[in-house]
Amino acid sequence: MRRKVTKAVFPVAGLGTRFLPATKSIPKEIMTLVDRPLIQYAIDEARAAGIREFIFVTSRGKGALEDYFDNAPELEASLREKGKTALLDILDSTNMESGAIAYVRQNRPMGLGHAVWCARRMIGDEPFAVILPDDVIAANTPCLKQMVDAYEETGGAMVAAMEVPDEQTSSYGILDVSETRGNLSRVKAMVEKPKRGTAPSNLAVIGRYILPPSVLESLSRISSGAGGEIQLTDAIAHEIVDGRPVHGLRFVGDRFDCGSKSGFLQATVAFGLRRDDLRDDLMGYLRHLMGMRNAAE
Ligand code: G1P
Numbered sequence: 001m002r003r004k005v006t007k008a009v010f011p012v013a014g015l016g017t018r019f020l021p022a023t024k025s026i027p028k029e030i031m032t033l034v035d036r037p038l039i040q041y042a043i044d045e046a047r048a049a050g051i052r053e054f055i056f057v058t059s060r061g062k063g064a065l066e067d068y069f070d071n072a073p074e075l076e077a078s079l080r081e082k083g084k085t086a087l088l089d090i091l092d093s094t095n096m097e098s099g100a101i102a103y104v105r106q107n108r109p110m111g112l113g114h115a116v117w118c119a120r121r122m123i124g125d126e127p128f129a130v131i132l133p134d135d136v137i138a139a140n141t142p143c144l145k146q147m148v149d150a151y152e153e154t155g156g157a158m159v160a161a162m163e164v165p166d167e168q169t170s171s172y173g174i175l176d177v178s179e180t181r182g183n184l185s186r187v188k189a190m191v192e193k194p195k196r197g198t199a200p201s202n203l204a205v206i207g208r209y210i211l212p213p214s215v216l217e218s219l220s221r222i223s224s225g226a227g228g229e230i231q232l233t234d235a236i237a238h239e240i241v242d243g244r245p246v247h248g249l250r251f252v253g254d255r256f257d258c259g260s261k262s263g264f265l266q267a268t269v270a271f272g273l274r275r276d277d278l279r280d281d282l283m284g285y286l287r288h289l290m291g292m293r294n295a296a297e
Pocket of ligand 1: 132135171174192193204205206232259
């Protein structure tokens with residue numbers, strides 16, 4: 001029996017400078033898509049995949065994140081008094097069981113690999129997931145659940161993968177794959193942010209990983225890579241060198257890059273259109289905008 005993946009690491013230490021001035025006082029992960037913070041989507045996806053322990057790698061100024069997952073006794077009491085049970089249910093879905101979330105600080109921004117390494121003591125000697133909350137994925141079967149199902153067959157390391165246009169390969173970890181069966185490819189090499197024109201393929205890593213604990217050992221040994229940072233991609237590439245399997249899963253779903261303003265806006269519209277209470281209004285407005293544009297052309 002393969003050991004179940006029950007722990008997930010959420011690297012949330014970034015400064016979010018692309019969203020200044022908003023991120024001057026709120027963590028990027030608290031910014032909302034419709035009415036839910038980005039981090040809530042990541043947590044819901046993890047829960048749906050069987051994750052029970054949530055490890056946040058944070059930094060200074062992320063206190064609002066910790067509060068978000070805590071009980072809000074005064075707010076709850078006031079809603080109870082007014083009989084607002086629907087709102088209480090919504091709040092309840094954000095409360096985490098005591099001890100389910102652990103926080104560890106990354107005290108210097110040294111890259112994604114370093115952030116994951118900061119969680120090593122909490123992960124211990126078992127496979128774990130990593131979720132980058134900037135990558136929001138709308139899917140009928142949540143992306144990490146798709147990966148956990150595939151991982152039951154493959155074991156080893158697994159990354160979520162998606163084709164990107166040539167001009168974007170230099171922004172991602174890129175996979176070089178050998179055999180492909182359905183949505184699943186065996187990875188024979190991977191490179192972090194390859195220079196323009198040097199990418200081995202168009203298959204990019206998207207921010208979902210299932211990793212064996214050996215990746216943590218590699219992270220403690222490797223030196224800095226692309227951008228002068230300790231790269232998770234480089235540590236996963238070591239798995240291949242050491243003869244352990246790494247797979248890329250082309251997940252089924254729509255991925256939004258909420259680390260960029262344009263991606264965030266697109267996600268806002270897409271998630272708004274998925275909501276029964278908002279669809280008609282929002283669609284009406286979008287049609288109105290399109291009509292104005294067509295009239296102007
Ligand atoms: C990180 C990873 C990269 C991956 C990307 C997905 O990069 O290092 O391999 O392709 O996330 O979003 P970042 O976007 O943090 O620069």
